[in-house]
Amino acid sequence: MNKKTLALSVIGIAALGLFPVFMHNPYYLHLAETILIYAILLFGLDIVVGYTGQVSLGHAGLFGIGSYTTGVLYLKLGLPILLALPASIVVAAVFGAVMALPALRVTGPYLAMVTLAFGTITQILINEMSFLTEGPMGIQITKPGWFGQKMDETTFFYLVAVLMVVALIVVHRILRSHLGRAFQALRDSPIASDCMGVSVYRYKVYAFVISAALAGLAGSLYAYSEQYISPNTYNFELTILFLLAVIMGGRKSRIGSLIGAFIVVMLPSLLADIDLFRQISTAAAVIAVIGAVIALVQKRKTAREIVVPVVATIGMALFSYKLENITDWRLTIFGLMTLFVVYYLQDGIVGFVSAMFGKGPRHLIAQSGAQAVDESLAIANAGGERVGVLLSARQLLMQFGGLKALNHVDLQIAQGTVHGLIGPNGSGKSTMMNVLTGIYKPTDGVVEFAGRVISGTTPSAIALGGVARTFQNVQLFGEMTATENVLVGLHSTFRSNVFDAMLHTPRYLREERAARERAASILHFVGLSDLANEEARNLPYGKQRLLEIGRALGLNPQLLLLDEPAAGLTAPDIKELIAIIRKIREHGITIILIEHHMDVVMSLCDTVTVLDFGQKICEGKPAAVQADPKVIEAYLGGSVSEELSGAAHPVATA
Amino acid sequence: MLEISNLHAAYGKVQVLHGISLSVPKGKVVTLIGSNGAGKTTTMRAISGMLKPKEGTVNLGGQDITGLDSHKIARAGLAHSPEGRRVFATMSVKDNLLLGAFPRFTGSRSRGDIDTDLQKAMELFPRLRERRDQLAGTLSGGEQQMLAMARAVMLNPEVILLDEPSMGLAPILVDEVFRIIQRLKHEGMTMLLVEQFAAAALAVADYGYVLENGRISVHGPAASLQNDPAVKAAYLGGNAQH
Numbered sequence: 059m060n061k062k063t064l065a066l067s068v069i070g071i072a073a074l075g076l077f078p079v080f081m082h083n084p085y086y087l088h089l090a091e092t093i094l095i096y097a098i099l100l101f102g103l104d105i106v107v108g109y110t111g112q113v114s115l116g117h118a119g120l121f122g123i124g125s126y127t128t129g130v131l132y133l134k135l136g137l138p139i140l141l142a143l144p145a146s147i148v149v150a151a152v153f154g155a156v157m158a159l160p161a162l163r164v165t166g167p168y169l170a171m172v173t174l175a176f177g178t179i180t181q182i183l184i185n186e187m188s189f190l191t192e193g194p195m196g197i198q199i200t201k202p203g204w205f206g207q208k209m210d211e212t213t214f215f216y217l218v219a220v221l222m223v224v225a226l227i228v229v230h231r232i233l234r235s236h237l238g239r240a241f242q243a244l245r246d247s248p249i250a251s252d253c254m255g256v257s258v259y260r261y262k263v264y265a266f267v268i269s270a271a272l273a274g275l276a277g278s279l280y281a282y283s284e285q286y287i288s289p290n291t292y293n294f295e296l297t298i299l300f301l302l303a304v305i306m307g308g309r310k311s312r313i314g315s316l317i318g319a320f321i322v323v324m325l326p327s328l329l330a331d332i333d334l335f336r337q338i339s340t341a342a343a344v345i346a347v348i349g350a351v352i353a354l355v356q357k358r359k360t361a362r363e364i365v366v367p368v369v370a371t372i373g374m375a376l377f378s379y380k381l382e383n384i385t386d387w388r389l390t391i392f393g394l395m396t397l398f399v400v401y402y403l404q405d406g407i408v409g410f411v412s413a414m415f416g417k418g419p420r421h422l423i424a425q426s427g428a429q430a431v432d433e434s435l436a437i438a439n440a441g442g443e444r445v446g447v448l449l450s451a452r453q454l455l456m457q458f459g460g461l462k463a464l465n466h467v468d469l470q471i472a473q474g475t476v477h478g479l480i481g482p483n484g485s486g487k488s489t490m491m492n493v494l495t496g497i498y499k500p501t502d503g504v505v506e507f508a509g510r511v512i513s514g515t516t517p518s519a520i521a522l523g524g525v526a527r528t529f530q531n532v533q534l535f536g537e538m539t540a541t542e543n544v545l546v547g548l549h550s551t552f553r554s555n556v557f558d559a560m561l562h563t564p565r566y567l568r569e570e571r572a573a574r575e576r577a578a579s580i581l582h583f584v585g586l587s588d589l590a591n592e593e594a595r596n597l598p599y600g601k602q603r604l605l606e607i608g609r610a611l612g613l614n615p616q617l618l619l620l621d622e623p624a625a626g627l628t629a630p631d632i633k634e635l636i637a638i639i640r641k642i643r644e645h646g647i648t649i650i651l652i653e654h655h656m657d658v659v660m661s662l663c664d665t666v667t668v669l670d671f672g673q674k675i676c677e678g679k680p681a682a683v684q685a686d687p688k689v690i691e692a693y694l695g696g697s698v699s700e701e702l703s704g705a706a707h708p709v710a711t712a
Numbered sequence: 713m714l715e716i717s718n719l720h721a722a723y724g725k726v727q728v729l730h731g732i733s734l735s736v737p738k739g740k741v742v743t744l745i746g747s748n749g750a751g752k753t754t755t756m757r758a759i760s761g762m763l764k765p766k767e768g769t770v771n772l773g774g775q776d777i778t779g780l781d782s783h784k785i786a787r788a789g790l791a792h793s794p795e796g797r798r799v800f801a802t803m804s805v806k807d808n809l810l811l812g813a814f815p816r817f818t819g820s821r822s823r824g825d826i827d828t829d830l831q832k833a834m835e836l837f838p839r840l841r842e843r844r845d846q847l848a849g850t851l852s853g854g855e856q857q858m859l860a861m862a863r864a865v866m867l868n869p870e871v872i873l874l875d876e877p878s879m880g881l882a883p884i885l886v887d888e889v890f891r892i893i894q895r896l897k898h899e900g901m902t903m904l905l906v907e908q909f910a911a912a913a914l915a916v917a918d919y920g921y922v923l924e925n926g927r928i929s930v931h932g933p934a935a936s937l938q939n940d941p942a943v944k945a946a947y948l949g950g951n952a953q954h
Contacts, residue, residue, distance in 0.1 A: 598750075
C-alpha cells in the first residue's frame, strides 16, 4: 500500500468513525448509512460491469433477494442477524449463479435482457408469494439485537461502516489477485482468455456470484436499516440507478463506487432543497470554469471542446436562481445531469479527476525494474522424455458450410523442432491453428498431443495441457499492463481460491510473489522490461507481438503456436524476433510457426508444410520446399518477389 | 498536396510524435520508414483525424484539416487504408466499395460517376469483381487487403494513406500489392505509404522519410535513401553489418 492510499484510508475511516459523533440528526445518519449500503452493492456491481465488462440489469433483484432472505428469516423464524446476514449472502450468491448460467450462451444486449428478466421476475415473485413474503404488505423488521438489547441508530451505523470497509478490502483484494485479472482478461479478449487456460464461462459465473453475494449483504443491511421492506422498492428504476452510480462514480474503482453511491442517494434530497441545489450548481459552474481554464492553458483541450460543458454548467447555475419551485423540475434536471455525465465524464468522476491531475492510477514506477531479474525463471524447460512425435493430426477435416477449409490433412510435429506452416492467404493455416487449440472442433479427424487425444476438448483444457499460442490479429488484454498480461498467462500457477485472495493467506502471497517474479523475468526475456507497467493497448505493434509470446510462455507450454509473429515488423525487429524464437527452442519447446516472411521461415524451421486450398501440397526441408515448383506457383511467386522483397534477403541487396 | 508541419501526438500521457514535418507533393508517392514504435501508424492516424494532434498543422491541398473529425477529413479528400485492413466483414464486397464512396453520394448525378468508379476499381482489382457479392469477412487476407485499398480509391481522394498494405500477405500477394501501388502511381494518385518492406517501399516511392522515436531523422529522394549506408544498415536489413 503506498502512502497516498494509506493516508486516504486513514482519513476515510476517521471520517466514518467521527460522523455519528458530530452528526446527531437521525435523518442524515440514515442517509449516510444508505450510502454505505449502496456502496457495498456497487463494489459488487462494478466487478460485473467494470471488470468483466458485462451488463447486469438484475442487481435490484439480487438486492431484493438479500433483503427478503433476512426479512423472511426474521419474520418466520425470528433468526438473529448473525444467522440472517450470512444466509442473505449465500442465498443471493446462489441466485447470482442461476442468473449467470445463461451467460454461457449470451453476451451484450442479450445478457442485459436475461438479467432484466431475472430482476423483473424476482420482483413479481416477491409480490406474489404472500405466504412467505407477505406480498405487497411488506415486512416489518426491528433493528438487530446486540448484547441483549436492540441496536440504536448509531451502533447500527458503525456496524454498516465496518462491513462496508471489510467489503471494500475484500473486493479490492480479489480484484488485485489472479481472479481480478481473469475477470479483466475475459472482458478484453475472451478468446485469448480461453487460450491462456482461463475458462471464460467459469470466471463469468464467479464474477456474478461474488457480485451477487455483495448485493445480498447490502440487501440484508438495507432491510435492518429501513426496518420495513416491500416489493416495489426493488424495481427497475433502482437497477438503473445502480448502473448510473457505477458509471458516474467511475468504473474499476472503489472510490468511484463510493462517490456513485453518494450521488444517487443524495440526488433526491439535493433536488428537494432549492437552496442546496443553488449552491451546488454554482459550485459545479465554478469547477467547470476553473477546469476549462486549466485545460486551455495546458493546451489539452481546444476552446470548442469546452464551450458546451462550461455554458451548460453556468446556465444550470443561473437557471437555479430563477427557479421558484424545484419539485416540478426534478426529473428533468436529473435526466440532464445524467446525460452530461455520460457524455463528458465517460470514465466517471474518478477517471475525470485523475486525468485532470495527470495521475493515471496505472503508471506506477517499475517495482522490479532492470535489477535482479533472474532470466532462468522465464522458461521452465519443457524437458520431458523425447517422445518423437509430440503432436499428430490425422485426416483433419474442417468444413464451414460447403467450404472445406481443411481437407483431410495429416500433420506430424516432431518434438523439439520448429515446424513451419506456410501457404497462400485462405489456404487453411489459421483454421489449422484454431483446430489444434480447440477453438474449432474438427468436422472429422483426430488431434493427438503427447499421446492424448485433444480434439473435442475445450480451448482452456488444451492450453492447460501444454499448448500455448499467439494470434494473427493480436489479442492482448488492452486495458491491462504488460506485466498483468503475462500474469494472466501464469494464471494456472495459482492454486489459491477466492478465500485465499480475500484473506491474503501465506499460500496466496507466496504464489503472487512467485508469479510476479516470473512475469518480470519473462518480460525481460522478450525485451519488454522497460514497458512492464504500460497498458498493452499503448504498446507499438511489434512490442505487442512480443508481449503475446511472453504471455504464452507463462503457460509453460510444451508446444507453442506462433501465428504470423513477424507480420508488420521491420527488418531489425525481425532479427530480434528470430533470436527470441531460437532461445525458446533451445529450452526444448516445440514450435509451430505460421509466417509469410520467407527469411524467417528459412532461418528457423526444421520442417515446412505447405497448405493450399486446405490441402497439403508439399512438406520437407525448407530449402527443398522453397525450390518446389508447386510452392513457387501457388505461394512464392516469380522473380518480382525477389526484387521487391529484396530487403528480406540479405544476399539480394549485395 | 499534403503538408504536415510540426505534428505532435500522444496516447494519453505517452508522447509518440515530437514534431513531424513532411510533405507529399501531388502525384507523388512518399514513404515513411522506421522501426516498430517509431510512430509511423501514429502519424497516419494523426493525419486522418483518428487521433487528435496536440500541436502542429495538417494541410490538405491548401485547406487546414488539423484536428477535424475523421469523417470530415475523408470528405475533404483524404482516404486512409488502415493497418490490419478493417473491412466491413458482414457486408458484401460491392457494399464495402460503395461505402468507400459514401461522402460522394450527393445527388442523382453523383450516381453515375460512382458507378463508373466502381467499374474502374474492379478493373484495377479483378479478384474483387469475381467476389463482388461475397461477404467481405469471408475473403482471404489478400483479398481483404485489395478490398481495403479499392475502398480507399472509391473515395476518389486527393491523397491515400496506405498503412502496411502487405502485412500478413503471402509473398505472391505482396508482389501483387506493390504492382497495384505502382499502377495507382501511374494513374497520378498521391500516396503516403508505410511499409514493413522498407526496400520495396523505397523502390516504388519518389521520396522517403525516416522516422526515429517520433522524429524525422533523415529524408531525401527514395533513390538516395536506398543507397544511404546508415539507412541500409538500420532499416533495409541489408548487409552493411555483415
